[in-house]
Amino acid sequence: MLRKEIPGVGPLITRLSHSGGEVGDGLAKRMANQLCLQLREFWELVDCTLSEEDWIKIARERCADGRNPFFGR
Numbered sequence: 060m061l062r063k064e065i066p067g068v069g070p071l072i073t074r075l076s077h078s079g080g081e082v083g084d085g086l087a088k089r090m091a092n093q094l095c096l097q098l099r100e101f102w103e104l105v106d107c108t109l110s111e112e113d114w115i116k117i118a119r120e121r122c123a124d125g126r127n128p129f130f131g132r
Contacts, residue, residue: 063094065115068122071095092129095121 063071073093075082082090084098091101095118103109121128 061094065118065122067125068095068118069125071118071127092127094118095127095129 060072060074065071071094073090075090087101088098091098094101094104094114096104096114100109100114100117104114
């Protein structure tokens with residue numbers, strides 16, 4: 060489980076099961092959206108080409124009102 064508290068955004072949480080299977084783009088897209096990222100950005104975060112600071116900046120911009128735009132609430 061990954062849980063990241065970002066002030067003004069709230070907690071961003073995603074989970075990966077213990078099945079040990081490979082993560083395909085379908086699951087990765089859902090995980091990315093839970094982290095307030097697009098799929099390409101998620102893979103960049105996983106590959107460490109997107110820094111934590113850049114991720115936080117993206118999340119603050121997209122979730123300025125404390126809502127995750129990928130959830131449509």
